[in-house]
Amino acid sequence: MKILTFGTSNSKNSINKKLAFYAAQQIHNADISLIDINDFEMPIYSEDREKKSGIPQLAHDFYNAIGEANSIVMSFAEYNGSYTSAYKNLFDWTSRIDRKIFQNKPVLMLSTSPGSKGAQSVLAAAKASAPFFAANVIAAISLPNFYDNVDAKTGVVTNETFNQSLFEAIDKL
Template identity: 50%
Template sequence: MKILAFGGSNAKDSINKTLAGFAAKQFTGAEVEVLDLNDFEMPLFSTDREKHEGIPTVALRFAEKVDAADLLIISLAEHNSTYTVAFKNVFDWISRIKDRKHFGEKPVFLLATAPGPGGGKNVVAAFEARAPFSGANILQSFTLPKFKESFDAEQGIVNAEKKAEFEEKLSVVKNFFG
């Protein structure tokens, strides 16, 4: 099984990239690739730019990685209750690739975390509403509030209640693949 994981942030020390990588490591024997959105930086999407310059090569490369995966693990950062500009720009560019749903009709384990008590719940709700139109089959979603208190780099999720919730949802995702 091939897993593509990424955090929806361009922060160098993205807590969402950390959470996505942690989740991906829970799939024993899987081939895992954790992307950094900084490697997919491209001009801000505009229809004028698309008309004159076409779709950036990095957007096509991102789409190829999505297409090669069996499971996407996406952990969305939340800026002002919605997607970060970094994620939204990749999302916008891949939406312009002819004859494709943005996320290739792939199963998705949707995550979010934040330093505060909301844990990214608004961005998860926004993506869950958009997913059916964007080729993302969300199997489960999970939010982790208060990241610095709830997560340890070596132990993973240390909040007992959230750990149990994560493990239950992880089990559902694993069972989807048999």
């Protein structure tokens, strides 16, 4: 099973990218494609830019990466209660190719933050909008207090409640 995995932050040390990768590693016999959204940086989307220059190749590359996967594991970073601008821009450009960005793939949505809310606001927004973008959300799981719940040396999540929810979700893939 080919799993496309990414965090929605452009931070080089993204805790959400780490969480998404951890989750994907729990899937038996997975062929994991871990991408960095920094590799898909494009000008800020605008209708004028699209009319002038078309849709950037990087948006097509991201859309094709989704298409080549059997499932998607993504983890949302939350900036000021919403999506990161890096992810939102990638999402906006890619949606111009096809509004059904997720192409009816099973999607495991995660989120984490250093705080006690675990980026629940952005996770809830992403889950609520998912049907409009052809995402078959199998689960949406938040991990609060990342640094208290992940072993810094191994990257292993130590929060048993999260892990139980994760393994239940993986069984649905």
